[in-house]
Amino acid sequence: MAKQILTTKNVRLSYGDFEALHGIDLAFDENEITALIGPSGCGKSTYLRCINRMNDQIDGVKISGELKFNDTDIYAEQTDVVELRKQIGMVFQQPNPFPMSIYDNVVFGLRIAGVRDKSMLDEAAQAALKQAAIWDEVKNKLDQNALALSGGQQQRICIARALAVSPNIILLDEPTSALDPHSSRQIETTLLQLKEHYTIITVTHNLQQASRIADRTAFFLQGDLIEAGTTKQIFMNPEHQETSDFITGIFG
Amino acid sequence: MDKIRASILTPSRSSKLERRGKWLSLLCLGSICIVVIAIFGFITYRGLATFTTDHVSLSKFLTGTDWNPSVSKSGAPLVGALPMIAGSFLITILATALAIPFAIGTALMMTDVTPKTGTRILQPVLELLVGIPSVVYGFVGLTVVVPAMRNIFGGSGFGILSGTFVLFVMVLPTITSMTVDALTSVPKSFRYASLALGATRWQTIYKVVLRSATPGILTAIVFGMARAFGEALAVQMVVGNATLMPYSLVAPASTLTSVLTTGIGNTVMGTAQNDALWSLALILLIMSLTFNLAIHLIANRGSLKR
Numbered sequence: 001m002a003k004q005i006l007t008t009k010n011v012r013l014s015y016g017d018f019e020a021l022h023g024i025d026l027a028f029d030e031n032e033i034t035a036l037i038g039p040s041g042c043g044k045s046t047y048l049r050c051i052n053r054m055n056d057q058i059d060g061v062k063i064s065g066e067l068k069f070n071d072t073d074i075y076a077e078q079t080d081v082v083e084l085r086k087q088i089g090m091v092f093q094q095p096n097p098f099p100m101s102i103y104d105n106v107v108f109g110l111r112i113a114g115v116r117d118k119s120m121l122d123e124a125a126q127a128a129l130k131q132a133a134i135w136d137e138v139k140n141k142l143d144q145n146a147l148a149l150s151g152g153q154q155q156r157i158c159i160a161r162a163l164a165v166s167p168n169i170i171l172l173d174e175p176t177s178a179l180d181p182h183s184s185r186q187i188e189t190t191l192l193q194l195k196e197h198y199t200i201i202t203v204t205h206n207l208q209q210a211s212r213i214a215d216r217t218a219f220f221l222q223g224d225l226i227e228a229g230t231t232k233q234i235f236m237n238p239e240h241q242e243t244s245d246f247i248t249g250i251f252g
Numbered sequence: 253m254d255k256i257r258a259s260i261l262t263p264s265r266s267s268k269l270e271r272r273g274k275w276l277s278l279l280c281l282g283s284i285c286i287v288v289i290a291i292f293g294f295i296t297y298r299g300l301a302t303f304t305t306d307h308v309s310l311s312k313f314l315t316g317t318d319w320n321p322s323v324s325k326s327g328a329p330l331v332g333a334l335p336m337i338a339g340s341f342l343i344t345i346l347a348t349a350l351a352i353p354f355a356i357g358t359a360l361m362m363t364d365v366t367p368k369t370g371t372r373i374l375q376p377v378l379e380l381l382v383g384i385p386s387v388v389y390g391f392v393g394l395t396v397v398v399p400a401m402r403n404i405f406g407g408s409g410f411g412i413l414s415g416t417f418v419l420f421v422m423v424l425p426t427i428t429s430m431t432v433d434a435l436t437s438v439p440k441s442f443r444y445a446s447l448a449l450g451a452t453r454w455q456t457i458y459k460v461v462l463r464s465a466t467p468g469i470l471t472a473i474v475f476g477m478a479r480a481f482g483e484a485l486a487v488q489m490v491v492g493n494a495t496l497m498p499y500s501l502v503a504p505a506s507t508l509t510s511v512l513t514t515g516i517g518n519t520v521m522g523t524a525q526n527d528a529l530w531s532l533a534l535i536l537l538i539m540s541l542t543f544n545l546a547i548h549l550i551a552n553r554g555s556l557k558r
Binding site for chain 1: 368439441442444445446447448449450451452455459460463464
């Protein structure tokens with residue numbers, strides 16, 4: 001059995017008086033892709049942002065429960081958020097490269113971590129861009145502004161940027177929802193190659209995408225985790241009526 | 253059918269109104285353009301009289317250090333404007349340079365460090381600072397800054413340094429509020445991306461927010477400089493109004509604007525003294541055009557980057 005790299009127990013989150021997550025128990029195996037699915041507003045993105053503590057940015061958020069990354073409590077007082085986020089990278093829904101050159105984008109995380117050695121940066125940038133399957137498209141224009149690229153390319157630059165700091169887990173918040181089908185497929189292919197080295201958790205609105213790439217799938221509904229299991233089981237033989245209704249498109 | 257045809261082909265009441273509105277706005281725009289062109293034309297015409305009717309050479313005007321328009325020497329009045337030009341630039345640059353760190357620090361406080369309390373306290377303060385008339389700044393400068401300078405550095409207390417401190421307070425709100433706009437226009441997603449990569453808040457501010465906002469911040473600085481360059485009353489009250497080269501920051505000096513405000517009422521239209529003041533006004537006009545041009549250039553370069 002694969003090692004569980006991330007476990008969460010009874011995760012509750014509330015904005016003021018409104019509870020958005022009602023106790024989520026979920027565990028993630030190393031080197032697997034897990035897809036979080038569910039209708040809009042079901043809390044899947046909120047849950048994702050608990051894992052790298054991005055919800056800390058929002059005022060009035062209260063989080064309880066137990067989130068453990070490699071058996072270390074993510075919300076412990078002595079946990080260094082900055083170090084945690086170097087271990088748990090994130091790619092956002094909208095491609096958000098910085099208004100700098102492609103190269104500067106990719107090595108951003110390393111530079112802020114204090115890496116100055118040019119050859120080390122070059123090597124890391126090349127490796128990350130290759131892993132994100134965009135090296136061939138940009139290798140001759142690394143000094144060009146990343147905003148000049150297409151949306152799909154920008155998103156793969158963002159993936160490369162997250163990979164360059166060599167995290168253990170990569171969180172993706174609907175990484176392809178702002179992209180055209182062709183770019184989406186390219187990102188999916190990239191993710192499938194990446195799971196050899198990384199644990200990937202992705203939120204997606206696209207059920208076909210979940211069935212194509214995910215090893216495991218978790219279904220969220222109104223702040224509850226309804227069902228989680230292997231993707232095959234969730235899609236072919238769901239235990240709950242809500243899951244099967246959602247999968248077959250009756251609501252959502 | 254004919255009825256429909258007629259109703260389509262004849263202009264309706266509302267479309268007539270629309271056309272009238274368009275003419276009305278064009279008329280307003282046109283008259284403002286005429287006013288601006290008239291001001292430009294008049295100042296240029298009067299300002300050039302020094303060189304055409306009074307036979308002052310341009311180089312003598314720009315580099316001469318003797319300002320005494322009522323005295324003629326070798327057929328032309330003594331109108332060396334360099335002391336005022338130097339005074340204006342010195343005060344503008346010093347006041348802006350002093351204001352920049354305070355403005356950026358205050359703006360960051362309002363956008364990134366403590367957005368809630370920062371904005372609640374600092375926003376009204378900034379608006380208040382903008383609203384205070386410049387004569388009040390000048391008065392405070394005269395009763396507080398000038399004596400302080402006198403006690404610290406000796407002399408009269410009037411001079412470039414006093415003017416710098418007064419102008420610093422006056423340009424601070426301009427630069428700050430425009431810097432705030434520049435910082436808030438940096439997308440939140442950049443900040444999130446940076447934090448998610450393990451950057452601290454300071455690294456995010458320094459490497460992402462300030463960097464992305466640089467064109468906007470530069471525009472803010474140039475705006476502040478334009479304001480400082482054109483400010484007359486408050487500066488005139490504390491600068492000392494001696495048309496001497498500013499060799500010392502604490503000795504009485506003058507700026508283009510201060511000489512204009514003190515002198516324009518004491519001269520007769522069409523005389524050499526009066527023409528010389530118009531020439532100073534022309535320099536002011538050219539400088540404000542330069543500042544405007546700089547702002548446009550910076551803004552354009554910034555938008556290309558996006």
